[in-house]
Structures are given as structure tokens and as C-alpha cells.
Amino acid sequence: xxxxxxxxxxxxxxxxxxxxxxxxxxxxxxxxxxxxxxxxxxxxxxxxxxxxxxxxxxxxxxxxxxxxxxxxxxxxxxxxxxxxxxxxxxxxxxxxxxxxxxxxxxxxxxxxxxxxxxxxxxxxxxxxxxxxxxxxxxxxxxxxxxxxx
Amino acid sequence: xxxxxxxxxxxxxxxxxxxxxxxxxxxxxxxxxxxxxxxxxxxxxxxxxxxxxxxxxxxxxxxxxxxxxxxxxxxxxxxxxxxxxxxxxxxxxxxxxxxxxxxxxxxxxxxxxxxxxxxxxxxxxxxxxxxxxxxxxxxxxxxxxxxxxxxxxxxxxxxxxxxxxxxxxxxxxxxxxxxxxxxxxxxxxxxxxxxxxxxxxxxxxxxxxxxxxxxxxxxxxxxxxxxxxxxxxxxxxxxxxxxxxxxxxxxxxxxxxxxxxxxxxxxxxxxxxxxxxxxxxxxxxxxxxxxxxxxxxxxxxxxxxxxxxxxxxxxxxxxxxxxxxxxxxxxxxxxxxxxxxxxxxxxxxxxxxxxxxxxxxxxxxxxxxxxxxxxxxxxxxxxxxxxxxxxxxxxxxxxxxxxxxxxxxxxxxxxxxxxxxxxxxxxxxxxxxxxxxxxxxxxxxxxxxxxxxxxxxxxxxxxxxxxxxxxxxxxxxxxxxxxxxxxxxxxxxxxxxxxx
Numbered sequence: 001x002x003x004x005x006x007x008x009x010x011x012x013x014x015x016x017x018x019x020x021x022x023x024x025x026x027x028x029x030x031x032x033x034x035x036x037x038x039x040x041x042x043x044x045x046x047x048x049x050x051x052x053x054x055x056x057x058x059x060x061x062x063x064x065x066x067x068x069x070x071x072x073x074x075x076x077x078x079x080x081x082x083x084x085x086x087x088x089x090x091x092x093x094x095x096x097x098x099x100x101x102x103x104x105x106x107x108x109x110x111x112x113x114x115x116x117x118x119x120x121x122x123x124x125x126x127x128x129x130x131x132x133x134x135x136x137x138x139x140x141x142x143x144x145x146x147x148x149x
Numbered sequence: 150x151x152x153x154x155x156x157x158x159x160x161x162x163x164x165x166x167x168x169x170x171x172x173x174x175x176x177x178x179x180x181x182x183x184x185x186x187x188x189x190x191x192x193x194x195x196x197x198x199x200x201x202x203x204x205x206x207x208x209x210x211x212x213x214x215x216x217x218x219x220x221x222x223x224x225x226x227x228x229x230x231x232x233x234x235x236x237x238x239x240x241x242x243x244x245x246x247x248x249x250x251x252x253x254x255x256x257x258x259x260x261x262x263x264x265x266x267x268x269x270x271x272x273x274x275x276x277x278x279x280x281x282x283x284x285x286x287x288x289x290x291x292x293x294x295x296x297x298x299x300x301x302x303x304x305x306x307x308x309x310x311x312x313x314x315x316x317x318x319x320x321x322x323x324x325x326x327x328x329x330x331x332x333x334x335x336x337x338x339x340x341x342x343x344x345x346x347x348x349x350x351x352x353x354x355x356x357x358x359x360x361x362x363x364x365x366x367x368x369x370x371x372x373x374x375x376x377x378x379x380x381x382x383x384x385x386x387x388x389x390x391x392x393x394x395x396x397x398x399x400x401x402x403x404x405x406x407x408x409x410x411x412x413x414x415x416x417x418x419x420x421x422x423x424x425x426x427x428x429x430x431x432x433x434x435x436x437x438x439x440x441x442x443x444x445x446x447x448x449x450x451x452x453x454x455x456x457x458x459x460x461x462x463x464x465x466x467x468x469x470x471x472x473x474x475x476x477x478x479x480x481x482x483x484x485x486x487x488x489x490x491x492x493x494x495x496x497x498x499x500x501x502x503x504x505x506x507x508x509x510x511x512x513x514x515x516x517x518x519x520x521x522x523x524x525x526x527x528x529x530x531x532x533x534x535x536x537x538x539x540x541x542x543x544x545x546x547x548x549x550x551x552x553x554x555x556x557x558x559x560x561x562x563x564x565x566x567x568x569x570x571x572x573x574x575x576x577x578x579x580x581x582x583x584x585x586x587x588x589x590x591x592x593x594x595x596x597x598x599x600x601x602x603x604x605x606x607x608x609x610x611x612x613x614x615x616x617x618x619x620x621x622x623x624x625x626x627x628x629x630x631x632x633x634x635x636x637x638x639x640x641x642x643x644x645x646x647x648x649x
Contacts, residue, residue, distance in 0.1 A: 035606060
């Protein structure tokens, strides 16, 4: 299993190297005083990467344990939370989105509903005052919320 | 010759910088103590804040350096109390530190490790003061060809020393360099690997890169640790926190030796505190483990890696300040921070920006004393930090990451990119890569290409210039030796013993 993971990685990396090389060869240089140009360095890297990846395919190393199904689900949940946080960040503003994101993350990381909601509320408000007022950092106030303020 | 230091103390003793060194020492110890948040994470999270607060370059660097050295102090806490290294540099500390805690000697172990951290760091700071200006004078003679050879040496040294798997370390470095090639090519104006996205024209931003790579991937990794339920199960009783003079004196040679070893290893480009701690521990075991008690709670086995990892952290400033080549992943991040301020460290820094170089070194002296003063009496308070549950910690990191990236760019593209890089970093770590080579490659790659192209412009395309001078030839040979010897020596050894 872990042999397979490194071999797969090696193949993916060789693909990446090929992509890097093709992109580099296709770079159009209008004119240049520099004898090397922008192509050579990425090309060299692509060759090096392909060589190293081949070693990996021949002689795979070790991996960390991969997460099981339940953990993968939780990981996706964390990522979804962060993505939604980002999507709504400027629209709903820092305080509201942070409350939601913190509560959701707390909950995923094992807090009870009550604790999660409390952490969300406290952390969002405290950090808002800390960043916006004490440190003078501008945070998004929220396009959707602004008309009601 | 030491004018820079006198000037530096002027800078470091200003109220603002003194306060920042204090704050950095405190935060650094906390970051180091929290399992999972090492020096790089601490710096990654706070760097954008330092930048937007409009701190002058030397003040920002003082703050970040204090966090770095503080984290090397703090990393020992969870190593000793929970058998979980607080950061990579404190891995060896678990070997004798935790058995001591189990014996009911957690307090003295914390005390002794604070003192040996102090001794190790002090040796290295004095070494830095003496050695860095000398190296800077040598480095003035470096042209582009020499710098290119130096970077090849740095990458070779990194592949051999960093991480368990040299092939993966090298792949990580190449990936880092590739990420660094994204954006406008500075000498021809050609766009590389931007896929038509205007957000990528300036390249992948340094802050976005390190926060994604370290903070976001750490959040994902923490989920697994939370599931495994290590730590947080209560701390062992501390007992008396103060360590007796007699116990300290018993380890004085251990600390001295290990501090020196740590400093020298710290200077080698690409090797950080984890290597320093490991080498010092094995050396000390060979030298002074007469009754085979190393690993069962020997005070010397605790003092050695703690002195060494702090010394390595300081030692890694030497190549950063004098050559512009980071000695460790964390100094790579500091180097990036300096570049945000349009300061490119290198041989000229001691003459052109003495307030930055001198101020940093002077602040290390001050910070080190502050750290000892904080860590001896307050060990018990810092130990409490270990009991902060992850469901508070993780959302805190997420908020800081978002605020940090958003306020530098005020656009969401940067945040999405940060999340993508975070997933990339998580996958790399799962595949057995360490992230330090990636960040070193990312920081060094651009400089490497610039120097290569500059050198070849000078020679009109003749590759010979790359190894014409004695310095560059020496560096090429050293790099080659580093790559071949670890592979060759065991074979020679085997051949010899099989003959005998």
C-alpha cells in the first residue's frame, strides 16, 4: 500500500516535470540580452525532478499513515468550513463569518455544541476588538450587512 | 570591528524594540510549548501582523527572531511533560526528558533544560558576534558564480541532513523552487506558469505561501492528532521547579560541547535545530554514557539536545545575515520577512544596514536573558498552556491565518490560494516530506536563478565561469562530497570489515 503511494507520487511528479518542461519550451521570448533566458532554469528543474521521481518509483520511501474514512470525512468538513469562511468573508463581514467558522471548527475538533457556540461568539468578538481597535487592522465589515448597520 | 554591535545595542535597547523582544520571547515560548505550533508556524502567523503594524524592519526582525529563539525554549515543555515534541528541534529532548518527568523530576528537568538552553544559546550568540562579520568580509568577494555554487552546496547539504529521506528532501526543494518560478521573469518580462491569471503575475506571495503551507496544513494534521488522543490527559506533577547549582555544574561540559556542536551545525545551510539536537545527543551518549542510563532519564541526555537546539537556531542566523542563505526553514521564513521590507541580507548588510544586523544580534543577547528569566520561575505557568484544548487552538489559528492574509492583500484570491497551498502542504507531509526544504527551495530558487543568469551574462554564456574561481570550485567539490560520502562511506566500511 505505502509502496503504491510513492510509486503513484513518482508518476504524478514525472507528469508535472513534463508539464513544466513543455510550458518552458513554449515560452515566447521577444528579445533578450541574457544568454540563458527564462527557459533554461525551469527546464533544468524539470529534468532534475523527473530524475528524482524515477528514483522514487524504483525505490519508494515511507509515508505517514493515511487517514481512515471517518477521518477523511472530518478533514473534508474542516476544508469545507474554511472554504465557506472564505466565500462569505467579505460579504458577511469578519464578526459573523468568524463566529460561524470558529463554532464549526470547535465542534469538529470535539467541543460540545454549547462550548462550540460560546467559543465562536467570544473568539469572534474578542479578536475583532483586538485586531480592528487595538491593532488598527482593517477587517471586512460585510457588503450584505453594511446597509443594516 | 564591533561597531555594529554597539550600534545594535542602541537599537535593541530602545523601548519599542525592548518591548518587542519581551513580547516575542513570551509568545515564542508559548508557540513552542503548544504541540504542533513550532517556530515556523508562530512566525508565519504573526509575520503579516508585524508587517501591517508598520514596524520598522529591524523591529519586525527583532520580534520574529525572539519568537524563533523563544520557541526553541518552549519546545522542551511538551517533550518533557507529555513525551510529545513541541517542535522538530525538541525531538531528542523527549528521550531523557520524559523519563525524568515520569520519575517525578519534571520540575528539575524543566529547570535544567532552561539553563542548558540558555548556555547553548549564549555560546552561539557569542559565536555569531565573532564569526558573522568575518564571514561577511569573505562573502564580499563572492560574485554571482560563487553565489550560485554556494546555493548548490546549500541544497546538497540540505538533502543530506534534513529529513529522513534524501530523495524526498530533494524533491521537496525542487517543488519549492518551481513554485518560486511562477510569475513575471524579472529579466525578460515573460510570464511563467501564470495560466493567464492576473493574481499570479507577481508570483505566489510569500505570506500566502508560508501561512498556507504551515498553518493551514497544521490545522488538518491536528485533526488526526486530536483523534489519536495524545496529550491533554493531565500533566505529571512538576515537583520543585528550581534546579540546584550542583545539578547544573554536573552538566557544564555537556552544555558547552553541545552548544558548540549545535552552533556549527546551525551554520551549515539547510540544517536546523533538529539535526543539531540529534548530533549533540549521540555525541554526548558516546562520550559520557558510562552506565547506559541515557534514555532512562539521564540529566546529561536532557541537557545535550536542549543546549544544541537553541545553539543551532542562533547559528542558522550566520549564513542568513552574511550570505543571504537561510540556515534553516525558520530562517528562510525570516529571510522572506526581510525581503518584504526590501532588505536582501548578504555580505553588505553589516556595512549598509548595521541597524538591522547589529540590532538583531544585540536583541538576541537581551532576548536570551529574558527567556531564562521567564522560563525558570514561570515553567509551571507555561506548562498549563499544554492543557489548552485543540478546539480552542485550531479556530484561533484559522482566524489569525485569515486576518493575516486578507489584510496584506484585501482580496479573496489570496485566501483561496492559501487554502490550496494548505492542502498541498498536508499531502506532502502525509507523503513523508518535510516542509522546510520546500520553503528553502522557494526562497532560494529565485536567487539561484538570478545568480546563474547573471554569471552567464558576464561570461557571455560560457558555463566555465561557474567553477573558475577557487571559492566556487571548492564549494562544488564540497557539495559533491556531501552527496557522495554518506552513500560511499558505509560501502567502504562494509568492504573493510568483510575483508578483516
